[in-house]
Amino acid sequence: MQNTNNIDLSSLQRRDFASDFRWGCSTSSYQIEGAVDQDERGESIWDRFCATPGHIRDGSSGAMACDHYRRWPQDLDLARNLGTNAYRFSIAWPRIFANGRGRAANQKGLDFYSRLVDGMLERGLEPWVTLYHWDLPQALQDQGGWANRDTVDAFVDYTDVVSRHLGDRIKHWITHNEPWCTAFHGHYEGVHAPGLKDFKTALQVCHNVLVSHGLAIPVIRRNVPAARVGAALSLHPLKPASDSAQDAAATLRHDGLRNRWFLDPLHGRGYPADIWQRVGDNAPQVQPGDLEVIATATDFLGVNYYFPEIVADAPGQGVLATRVVEAENVERTAFGWEVSPEGMVTLLSRVARDYQPAEIYLTENGSTYDDVVGADGQIEDHQRRRYLMRHLAALKEIVALGIPVKGYFAWSLLDNFEWAEGYIRRFGLTHVDFATQQRRLKASGQWYRDFLRGETA
Ligand code: IFM
Numbered sequence: 001m002q003n004t005n006n007i008d009l010s011s012l013q014r015r016d017f018a019s020d021f022r023w024g025c026s027t028s029s030y031q032i033e034g035a036v037d038q039d040e041r042g043e044s045i046w047d048r049f050c051a052t053p054g055h056i057r058d059g060s061s062g063a064m065a066c067d068h069y070r071r072w073p074q075d076l077d078l079a080r081n082l083g084t085n086a087y088r089f090s091i092a093w094p095r096i097f098a099n100g101r102g103r104a105a106n107q108k109g110l111d112f113y114s115r116l117v118d119g120m121l122e123r124g125l126e127p128w129v130t131l132y133h134w135d136l137p138q139a140l141q142d143q144g145g146w147a148n149r150d151t152v153d154a155f156v157d158y159t160d161v162v163s164r165h166l167g168d169r170i171k172h173w174i175t176h177n178e179p180w181c182t183a184f185h186g187h188y189e190g191v192h193a194p195g196l197k198d199f200k201t202a203l204q205v206c207h208n209v210l211v212s213h214g215l216a217i218p219v220i221r222r223n224v225p226a227a228r229v230g231a232a233l234s235l236h237p238l239k240p241a242s243d244s245a246q247d248a249a250a251t252l253r254h255d256g257l258r259n260r261w262f263l264d265p266l267h268g269r270g271y272p273a274d275i276w277q278r279v280g281d282n283a284p285q286v287q288p289g290d291l292e293v294i295a296t297a298t299d300f301l302g303v304n305y306y307f308p309e310i311v312a313d314a315p316g317q318g319v320l321a322t323r324v325v326e327a328e329n330v331e332r333t334a335f336g337w338e339v340s341p342e343g344m345v346t347l348l349s350r351v352a353r354d355y356q357p358a359e360i361y362l363t364e365n366g367s368t369y370d371d372v373v374g375a376d377g378q379i380e381d382h383q384r385r386r387y388l389m390r391h392l393a394a395l396k397e398i399v400a401l402g403i404p405v406k407g408y409f410a411w412s413l414l415d416n417f418e419w420a421e422g423y424i425r426r427f428g429l430t431h432v433d434f435a436t437q438q439r440r441l442k443a444s445g446q447w448y449r450d451f452l453r454g455e456t457a
């Protein structure tokens with residue numbers, strides 16, 4: 001791709017994209033809702049994880065977050081005023097079943113999401129719901145969480161209840177957000193809830209999450225005949241650190257677990273044989289029929305794109321014997337993630353070529369910078385604005401290549417609780433003052449709004 005640093009970004013316009021292109025923002029329940037003890041919501045693994053000192057960099061939690069549980073009308077107004085036509089959010093499972101399962105769902109939880117969805121529709125925002133964005137009921141974790149196959153059944157029951165209650169108004173369903181993070185951040189690196197550090201467990205979690213995705217699909221389709229269903233994967237374009245055969249082989253291995261471990265079984269190819277062999281006794285228990293279940297047909301693939309990775313051979317380092325190396329002289333966000341719109345083109349070209357999904361949605365893309373509120377109350381986040389512009393320029397190129405990308409959801413509508421980083425990392429197009437809960441549209445958000453109104457030319 002042409003380097004977007006040299007592209008005239010001012011010529012980027014909404015009309016470069018199809019009129020039915022979905023433009024939205026993404027959020028997730030634990031990151032914005034707060035009100036963790038309201039209306040009979042049960043404890044989630046994130047409530048428990050945050051309570052242990054040292055887990056969250058600033059010692060915070062999602063207990064208050066953006067107070068979205070109470071302020072949602074204002075937040076949906078923000079999304080509408082941006083000119084978006086879709087809004088991606090997630091449901092907190094512990095609001096529906098405080099203990100993860102049971103005969104009676106919590107009506108108050110269902111009513112909250114029902115009001116929220118009505119609020120979206122009233123504002124012309126198409127609801128895109130995610131069923132699992134990491135806030136597992138703690139009661140299920142106490143019985144083994146995603147490592148326990150019973151959680152799969154509990155997820156299917158929860159899906160049944162939610163799709164029966166909201167399916168008359170929601171057409172787009174995302175089963176899981178970033179299963180890689182659920183499995184590896186949560187069960188191998190221990191940096192996310194539930195904070196475990198066991199590779200074998202992480203692989204079993206991956207498998208159970210993927211099975212739960214496959215089993216949930218027919219349930220959604222039964223309850224919502226017009227439903228369109230998919231999963232949102234965090235995927236990365238990869239480059240070898242050098243021209244050596246060793247680094248090339250290492251990159252293939254890294255790709256095997258980072259990308260193919262999810263893409264292959266979801267597309268009917270089973271787990272990649274090279275990695276299956278390599279993980280040896282750590283391989284998950286797979287029951288007869290599981291691979292067919294995981295490969296249940298979907299309507300779209302959600303891709304969350306943030307950054308590329310450079311991979312080197314690292315004999316003796318972990319099961320894969322690989323290591324991610326830092327690229328030199330590249331632009332980075334405050335998180336240290338490389339800014340690479342070109343990587344998004346490479347990634348989506350690869351996904352389209354190798355897996356041919358009927359439709360792709362960029363279900364997340366965004367950046368974090370150390371924002372400063374100026375004396376005039378403005379947040380001049382020029383780096384985030386440029387990040388957004390450059391990624392939309394890349395998106396235009398992706399569409400021109402004939403890749404079936406049909407929508408883009410910016411992460412995120414609001415600054416929010418960024419997991420292990422607490423409130424240190426701001427990803428919002430809207431600034432949130434967490435002391436006062438004041439919202440202010442940043443320069444990046446103003447640009448997105450102007451772009452969506454067709455006023456960027
Ligand atoms: O905040 C997260 C989100 O919950 C999942 N995808 C990546 C985002 C930024 O780290």
